[in-house]
Amino acid sequence: MVEISEIKDTRSLEAWLQDKPSEFATVIAARSALRTLPLFWDWSLSDDARKSGFTALSVLKCIFAAAVVCRYPGISLKHIEIDVPVILTTRGKGINSAAWDAGHAVGSAVRLHAGQAANAAYDAVSAVFFSKFFTGEPGSGSTKARSLAAATIWGNVRSDCSALQRGIELLSSPLWHDENPSFADLWQDLRPKVLSAENWQPGDWRFWVEWYDQMLDPIANPPKWDLLEQVVTKISSEIWDAGPVYVSEAIVAIQNEWHVETNLDERIAAQSLMRAALSDFSFDSAARLMRMVPFPEDVRFIDDPDRLRSFLLDADDLRDEIEDYSAALKREGRAVQGAQFITSYLDKLLDEFSKARQTDQLNIGKIVRYGAFLDEARHSEETRKEFGSLLIKPLVNISDNLLDLTRRHLSETLMRFAPLDELTLEAGTTDWEYLNELRLVLTDLSKPSDRTPLDEKDQAVLNDLANAAERAMQAKSSITDGNALEGVSREVNFRLAQLTVTLALFGVRRQRADGRSLAGVERVIDWLVRVKDMKELLELVKTFPP
Numbered sequence: 001m002v003e004i005s006e007i008k009d010t011r012s013l014e015a016w017l018q019d020k021p022s023e024f025a026t027v028i029a030a031r032s033a034l035r036t037l038p039l040f041w042d043w044s045l046s047d048d049a050r051k052s053g054f055t056a057l058s059v060l061k062c063i064f065a066a067a068v069v070c071r072y073p074g075i076s077l078k079h080i081e082i083d084v085p086v087i088l089t090t091r092g093k094g095i096n097s098a099a100w101d102a103g104h105a106v107g108s109a110v111r112l113h114a115g116q117a118a119n120a121a122y123d124a125v126s127a128v129f130f131s132k133f134f135t136g137e138p139g140s141g142s143t144k145a146r147s148l149a150a151a152t153i154w155g156n157v158r159s160d161c162s163a164l165q166r167g168i169e170l171l172s173s174p175l176w177h178d179e180n181p182s183f184a185d186l187w188q189d190l191r192p193k194v195l196s197a198e199n200w201q202p203g204d205w206r207f208w209v210e211w212y213d214q215m216l217d218p219i220a221n222p223p224k225w226d227l228l229e230q231v232v233t234k235i236s237s238e239i240w241d242a243g244p245v246y247v248s249e250a251i252v253a254i255q256n257e258w259h260v261e262t263n264l265d266e267r268i269a270a271q272s273l274m275r276a277a278l279s280d281f282s283f284d285s286a287a288r289l290m291r292m293v294p295f296p297e298d299v300r301f302i303d304d305p306d307r308l309r310s311f312l313l314d315a316d317d318l319r320d321e322i323e324d325y326s327a328a329l330k331r332e333g334r335a336v337q338g339a340q341f342i343t344s345y346l347d348k349l350l351d352e353f354s355k356a357r358q359t360d361q362l363n364i365g366k367i368v369r370y371g372a373f374l375d376e377a378r379h380s381e382e383t384r385k386e387f388g389s390l391l392i393k394p395l396v397n398i399s400d401n402l403l404d405l406t407r408r409h410l411s412e413t414l415m416r417f418a419p420l421d422e423l424t425l426e427a428g429t430t431d432w433e434y435l436n437e438l439r440l441v442l443t444d445l446s447k448p449s450d451r452t453p454l455d456e457k458d459q460a461v462l463n464d465l466a467n468a469a470e471r472a473m474q475a476k477s478s479i480t481d482g483n484a485l486e487g488v489s490r491e492v493n494f495r496l497a498q499l500t501v502t503l504a505l506f507g508v509r510r511q512r513a514d515g516r517s518l519a520g521v522e523r524v525i526d527w528l529v530r531v532k533d534m535k536e537l538l539e540l541v542k543t544f545p546p
Contacts, residue, residue, distance in 0.1 A: 002015040002016040003016075004016065004158050004161045004162050004165070005158070007154065007157060007158050007161060008150065008154050009115075009119065009154070010115035010116060010118065010119045011115070013028070013114060013115045013118055013157060013161075014114070014115040016161060017114060017115075020164075022073075022112075023070070023073060024114075024161075024164050025112060025113075025114040026066075026069060026070050026073065026112050026114075027070040027160070027164070027170050027171065028114040028117075028118065028157060028160050028161070028164075029066065029108060029109040029112055029113060029114040029116075029117040029118070030063070030066040030067045030069070030070050030109050030117075031156075031160060031170065031175060032105060032109065032114070032117040032118040032120075032121040032153065032157060033063050033066065033102075033105040033106045033108070033109035033117050033120075033121060034063060034067065034109075034175055034212075034215050035121055035153065035156065035175060035176070035183065036098075036101070036102040036105055036120075036121045036124040036125060036153075036183075037059075037060075037063055037102060037106065037212070038102075038183065038186050038187050038190050038212075039098045039099050039101075039102040039124050039128065039186070040056070040059055040099045040102040040103045040106070041056050041060075041190060041194065042099070042186065042190050043095055043096060043098075043099035044056035044059075044099075044201070045190075045193055045194070045198060045199055045200070045201075046094070048093055048094030048095065049094075049095075050200045051093065051094075052093040052094075054087075054093075055201045055243070055244055056201065056208075057201075057203075057240075057243070057244050057247060058084075058087055059084060059087075059103055059106050060208055061240055061247075062084060062106050062107070062109070062110040063106045063109060063110070064208075064211065064228075064231075064232070065077050065110060065232050066106070066109040066110045066112070067215060067228075068225070068228050068229055068231075068232045069112075070170075070171055071171055071225050071228075071229070072225075072229050072232075075229070075232060075233060077110060084103055084104065084106055084107030084110070088100055088103045088104070088107075096127070097123075097124075097127040098124045098125075098127040098128050098131075099124075100124075101120050101121070101123040101124035101127060102120070102121070102124040104116075104120040104123075105117045105118075105120035105121040105124060107120075108120055118153060118154070118157050121153050122149050122150065122153040122154060123149075125148075125149040125152050125153050126145050126146050126149035127145075128145075128149075129144070129145035129146075129148045129149055130142060130145040132145070152183075155177075155178070156176060156177050156178075159177035159178075160177075163177075171218065171223070171225075172218050172219065173218070173219075174216065174217050174218070174219065175215055175216045175217070176216075187212070187216070191209055191213075194208070194209055195209055201244055202243070202244050202245050203243070203244030203245045203247065203248040204248040204251075204252070205244075205248075207231075207248070207251050207255075211223075211228070221474075222467070222470065224258075226258070227254070227255065227258045230254050230258060231251055231254055234250075234254055235247065235250045235251070235254075305360065307409070308356060308360060308361070308362055310409065311356075311362060311405070311409045312353065312356060312357060312362075314405055314408070314409070315353055315405060317401075318398065318401050318402060318405060319350065319353055321394065321397065321398055321401065322346050322349055322350055322398055323350065324394075325346065325394045325395065325398060326343050326346040326347060326350070328391070328394070329342060329343045329346075329391070330343055332391070336386055336387060336391065337386045338377070338382070338383055338386055338387075339387075339391075342374070342377055342383075342395070345370050345373050345374060346374075346398075348366070348370055349367070349370050349371075349402075352366050352367060352370070367402075367406065368406065371399070371402050371403060371406060374395065374398065374399045374402065375399050375403065377395065378392065378395045378396050378399045383395075425493065425496070425534055425535065429535060431473045431476070431492055431496070432473065434496055434534065434535070434538075435466065435469055435470060435473065435496065437538065438466060438496070438499055438500065438503070438538070439466060441503060441538070442459070442462055442463065442466065442503075445459075445462075445503075462499070462502065462503070465495070465498060465499040465502055466499055468495050469492065469495035469496050469498075469499055472488065472491045472492045472495050473492050475488055476488045476489060476491075476492055493534075496534055497534055497537075500534055500537050500538055501537070503538075504537070504540070
């Protein structure tokens with residue numbers, strides 16, 4: 001049996017992999033080829049490549065697909081796989097030995113041959129070091145070059161094997177386990193060239209540059225794996241063969257569609273968690289929130305046709321209950337103290353439902369205020385005594401049904417009354433530092449414990465909110481215009497505040513599931529009113545009992 005410390009060539013690596021899951025070989029092959037990819041990419045910008053018309057795309061698509069297969073093993077590569085050695089031989093006129101070997105590493109990776117991919121990468125790096133140390137004398141620099149190449153490639157392969165054996169997710173780990181200045185400098189020099197006019201190859205290469213950034217350091221640049229998977233599976237072999245311009249257009253179309261789907265999925269998921277977390281949101285707390293926090297015009301009314309139609313459709317049965325109960329109280333007249341007062345609020349509710357149908361607008365504030373009054377009346381000892389069991393029961397049912405209707409349709413809007421836009425980061429705290437702290441809280445919530453666990457669906461929703469914040473932060477980092485930067489900064493702050501508040505709401509929800517007494521969502525509302533910045537709010541979130 002080969003130990004990891006003994007891996008130093010194709011044979012020893014293949015021997016170690018013999019009794020390991022096939023996924024081990026797949027990811028080692030891809031990462032080996034990815035490490036030397038810039039050597040080929042750099043040559044593709046050369047005059048020799050331009051004269052032969054050999055673009056980087058044919059090799060890039062292979063290593064790109066090989067990397068995506070590491071995440072999605074079931075993907076077929078029949079429309080992607082090409083014979084890289086043949087293409088290098090027929091079209092790589094004037095190609096240098098380092099680029100040649102780097103291309104061969106890709107050819108092995110797309111065939112999932114880990115040993116061959118690692119060895120080709122080793123040959124590529126050896127060629128780089130040999131050219132650096134060669135003095136003109138026969139054999140000069142060869143020993144040193146191969147020694148450094150072995151440490152560079154086989155050292156990282158051994159680190160990959162060790163990480164896999166410990167159960168570490170390599171796709172979330174930096175490509176280089178140790179710093180490699182030679183290759184770090186190569187990519188930093190090559191990156192702007194690929195995006196500049198120096199690149200003779202047609203098409204938009206930003207996608208490919210950003211993808212390689214993600215492969216180099218998936219911690220700083222988390223890959224959007226579901227988007228990458230769509231690029232592999234949705235682009236046909238005909239489009240790949242048509243060249244970089246057609247592939248660029250196809251990728252842009254996929255990205256646009258993905259952003260729409262992702263934003264919709266995030267919103268639906270966030271609404272789902274928000275509604276669940278607001279399961280104890282009372283009319284009193286909603287009304288108090290609106291009194292404390294002036295709310296903007298765009299959330300004062302529901303005027304979206306689909307949302308309004310859904311609300312009114314669900315309100316039909318409640319409307320019948322209110323009409324019947326109002327008529328019954330009117331028949332009682334002055335015989336029941338307080339009946340006329342309650343009837344007036346029931347009629348106001350009915351008027352709001354009617355106005356909504358006529359004007360295509362629902363006044364959320366009034367629904368909450370009227371609901372708060374009815375809720376207070378149903379809990380009043382005086383009302384219960386005066387109405388008796390027969391008359392109080394319909395009032396309780398109406399109040400409960402109206403509250404349920406409000407929670408189901410207005411919870412997302414109600415939480416927008418909270419001053420999320422006013423929350424900012426304290427001085428000295430960066431966006432990334434704060435997001436990392438939030439992710440640590442998420443990680444703690446996901447760990448096994450005797451508490452109610454964070455289930456997979458909730459975890460996915462919270463991660464989606466974190467990813468939305470991260471995308472906004474990435475967009476912010478690329479903006480230089482002052483006005484645009486201010487707008488994106490507000491978006492980043494809102495996203496981070498949204499995730500923080502949602503974490504707080506989950507704490508409320510988990511306490512309820514654990515049977516612990518709590519102040520409910522009112523507690524979160526009080527925090528939102530009192531705190532000065534997000535850091536302070538997060539510290540309060542952490543006060544939920546462990």
